[in-house]
Amino acid sequence: MNAMHAPLTEVLLETKREKGLTWAQIGERIGTSPIWVASVAYGNNSAPPDKARAIAEVLELDEETTRALSIYPTKNWEQTIPTDPLIYRFYEIMGVYGEAAKDVIQEEFGDGIMSGIDFEMDVHRQQDPKGDRVVITLNGKFLPYRAW
Template structure:
């Protein structure tokens, strides 16, 4: 089974069981964001995590093997059409250079890791309309001179 077939299988099982990523994450002791990313095929799972995901979603062993497989982290390079994804794309387009500049002023010349990384999505209730709070937490990796 490849990552795309795995993704379809797991998303169908999630819908059939009417589970949220939060529920799945809690049941296996992992972040719901990471679990969703693994199920979408963008991260590989440890054998233990793959087994737990498959148990929660009643998936076959071949799905666990696909979860464990190392992914090719590629995505459509066209401008996204989904409004939520487009807004994230827009945030990076509008604020990317600003974030780079501010990060490098604070840390020096380098990048934020997307490997040594975690992310949280939280809901902040507000009388003017609920807010989405995204926390991106990546290790700073300085560029080296040699």
């Protein structure tokens, strides 16, 4: 949670819990991904005014809270290694496969990076008789390095 947005985040999580909504349901109603809308609630993204109004309608927010959704956040997180096992696994995956992914991306695209700004991310469930699977998709624009 972005510590600087904690009071706003708490209002939003409480309201959501009272209404019994999931991020998936909210995302569907406002026409966005559930991860994006959750990232706004946790104070790690700003909502464009039309999306802020849509969120406000679903959660019945007052005017001030609605405007606060559009403030540009100073994104922040703890820089220690995460402890929550679900989140730690992302860290472990990047430790084990980060270099491999870099090679495979740059062999395909040339020297550059996958943007984390012009970016989107989604989650879905894959049915499997041996136990269902979590599938996460990361999708970012390729940005090449340039000489000058």
